[in-house]
Amino acid sequence: MVQCVLLGLPGAGKGTQASSISSARELLHISTGDMFREAAAAGTELGLQAQEYMSRGDLVPDEVTIGMLLERISQPDAIAGFMLDGFPRTLPQASALDEALAAQGTEIDTVPYIRVPEELLMDRLTGRWSCPECSDIYHTVTRPPKVEQICDSCLSSLVQRADDQPDTVKARLDTNREWTESLAEYYESQGKLRLIDGTGAPEDITRRILETLDATG
Numbered sequence: 744m745v746q747c748v749l750l751g752l753p754g755a756g757k758g759t760q761a762s763s764i765s766s767a768r769e770l771l772h773i774s775t776g777d778m779f780r781e782a783a784a785a786g787t788e789l790g791l792q793a794q795e796y797m798s799r800g801d802l803v804p805d806e807v808t809i810g811m812l813l814e815r816i817s818q819p820d821a822i823a824g825f826m827l828d829g830f831p832r833t834l835p836q837a838s839a840l841d842e843a844l845a846a847q848g849t850e851i852d853t854v855p856y857i858r859v860p861e862e863l864l865m866d867r868l869t870g871r872w873s874c875p876e877c878s879d880i881y882h883t884v885t886r887p888p889k890v891e892q893i894c895d896s897c898l899s900s901l902v903q904r905a906d907d908q909p910d911t912v913k914a915r916l917d918t919n920r921e922w923t924e925s926l927a928e929y930y931e932s933q934g935k936l937r938l939i940d941g942t943g944a945p946e947d948i949t950r951r952i953l954e955t956l957d958a959t960g
């Protein structure tokens with residue numbers, strides 16, 4: 744069983760990689776961003792509350808986020824292992840996760856940190872199209888769908904995320920830069936951090952992460 748956290752700035756490729764790796768290793772891919780977007784689309788109170796923060800590029804408060812994630816990893820489909828994408832994003836989230844896992848006698852095994860020079864992230868995010876149904880991720884230049892604006896996997900119409908406008912991307916990078924470094928230090932001090940070069944073809948990055956997971960056992 745593998746319980747892992749994927750770290751990386753907005754646009755680093757967390758969703759792209761978590762999707763490939765969770766299929767390759769039969770892990771459950773859990774993205775708190777996707778969970779908030781689904782809740783917003785369904786119009787739940789949680790979703791509407793989260794949307795306010797997301798549209799500004801701010802973090803959704805820990806009180807909301809921690810409870811939602813801990814509830815998700817307590818579900819039966821998470822027992823065989825999971826890959827967290829976008830959680831934790833603050834130190835209180837990281838310690839809440841550690842405490843919850845310790846209470847069950849488990850822990851996070853490995854934390855691949857996907858690193859991409861910041862100047863590449865704006866183009867990645869402003870060119871992204873996503874599937875609102877199955878969360879598949881595309882890019883106008885680097886990963887175009889077979890049919891324009893249609894998801895290869897489920898044939899739904901692709902959408903651009905509201906927070907992928909250049910101003911909001913800047914705000915998201917500002918919000919996440921320091922927290923991501925703090926989390927990297929936190930997991931480094933636990934001996935769990937693994938630096939992954941996030942440049943190059945997505946398949947090469949997947950291979951790098953899989954090698955890291957295999958080396959951890």
Ligand code: AP5
Nearest residue numbers: 753754755756757758759775776797803829867871881882
């Ligand atoms: P979230 O949805 O997690 O967004 P994010 O962290 O900003 O990251 P992204 O999803 O934008 O990027 P990614 O790393 O997944 O990249 P992707 O693979 O798509 O969170 C959204 C919001 O929700 C947050 O801002 C916050 O408000 C809230 N939130 C979520 N979790 C929270 C938490 N724990 N606490 C508080 N608030 C929370 O790739 C990006 C693009 O690049 C795609 O087009 C892709 O095709 C392309 N690409 C990928 N890999 C490559 C490559 N190797 N080469 C070229 N292009 C590539």
Ligand code: MG
Nearest residue numbers: 757758774776
């Ligand atoms: Mg993502």
Ligand code: ZN
Nearest residue numbers: 874877894897
């Ligand atoms: Zn789809």
